Amino acid sequence: MTVRILQNAPINKQEWAYLQIRHWILNGTLEPGQKLDQDTLAGELSISRIPLRQALSRLFAEGFVAHRPNQSWVVSTVSLDDARDVYAGREALEVLLTEKATPLITPADLEEIAATLDEQQKALDNRELDVARDHDRAFHNRIYEVAGMNRTLQAQQQLRAMSDRYIAMYMSDIGRAISAMKEHREILDALVSKDFARAKEATGQHVRHGIDVLEEVLR
Numbered sequence: 001m002t003v004r005i006l007q008n009a010p011i012n013k014q015e016w017a018y019l020q021i022r023h024w025i026l027n028g029t030l031e032p033g034q035k036l037d038q039d040t041l042a043g044e045l046s047i048s049r050i051p052l053r054q055a056l057s058r059l060f061a062e063g064f065v066a067h068r069p070n071q072s073w074v075v076s077t078v079s080l081d082d083a084r085d086v087y088a089g090r091e092a093l094e095v096l097l098t099e100k101a102t103p104l105i106t107p108a109d110l111e112e113i114a115a116t117l118d119e120q121q122k123a124l125d126n127r128e129l130d131v132a133r134d135h136d137r138a139f140h141n142r143i144y145e146v147a148g149m150n151r152t153l154q155a156q157q158q159l160r161a162m163s164d165r166y167i168a169m170y171m172s173d174i175g176r177a178i179s180a181m182k183e184h185r186e187i188l189d190a191l192v193s194k195d196f197a198r199a200k201e202a203t204g205q206h207v208r209h210g211i212d213v214l215e216e217v218l219r
Contacts, residue, residue, distance in 0.1 A: 013047045017055035020045060025064050025075055026168045027130065036065065036073040062161040078165055080218040086163045087211040091204055093156040094140070098187070098203040100147035102196050110192055113142050117184055124177055132181075133171050139184055143191070166214055176213060183209065 021041065024030040042052050056073050059065045066076045120135035137160065144153050171177045183206040190199035 013051035014054040014058075017041075017045050017047055017052050018058050021055060021059060022064060022164075025059075026165060030075050032075050032077040034075045036075065038073070062158070062164075064165070078169075078218065080215065083163070083166050083211060083214050083218060086159055086166070087207055087214075089159045090156065090163060091207040093152055093159065094144070094207055095200050095204045097144040097147045097149060097152060097156060099196060099200050100149060101143050101145075102191060102194060102199045104148070105143070105146050105191055105194075109142070109146055110188070113139060113188060113191070116142060117181070117188060120181060120184070124174070124181060127174060129171055129174070129177055132177055133167060136167070136171070136180065136184070143187070167210070169217055170210055170213055179209075180206070 021030070021036075030036070036056070038049055038052055038056075042049050045052065056065055056067075060067055060073075063076055063082075065073050067073055116135055116139045120132050120139065123129070123132035123135060140160075141157070144156060147153070171180065183202065187199060187202045187206065190202050
């Protein structure tokens with residue numbers, strides 16, 4: 001297959017393979033249900049099969065690939081039931097993390113969060129949806145880190161990773177990506193005013209809006 005290789009690859013070959021294969025799955029180069037030939041992938045990535053298998057195991061843990069009994073790897077399929085499950089967990093944890101972060105957030109935190117949104121807006125203006133999606137993740141992560149609930153954050157990030165394929169579907173449309181950006185502004189405004197109830201509700205609505213759209217897309 002002819003594919004675009006990510007630039008600035010990490011030194012660690014396993015991490016490099018993980019990021020690249022994940023990127024191919026998110027942008028549709030590798031499609032749901034597609035068999036992953038290890039020799040082909042290793043050749044494309046110029047690595048041995050050991051770091052490749054390590055990368056595939058990590059992607060398996062995040063739901064990006066599946067491992068069949070005959071030892072073959074395939075790109076996992078997506079489903080509405082799975083999306084509902086993942087988004088329900090995300091809503092519960094993200095609302096909780098936002099609630100805990102709101103009274104603790106500092107002006108410096110808010111400045112950093114606002115700067116991330118500015119970068120996301122630039123990416124949208126340039127129609128760089130992959131880049132906008134990265135800033136989307138950074139926006140949420142920066143808020144949730146303030147809560148100081150490391151175990152809960154770890155669980156949320158695992159669910160976020162599992163939902164990345166659904167987020168890529170959602171943000172493949174520029175109109176939906178712009179809508180998500182507006183919802184981010186609403187969350188930030190609530191944090192600036194330290195409005196606990198509004199911040200919680202805006203976060204919950206943001207996650208629920210995502211699954212509402214996916215209900216239509218996945219049907």
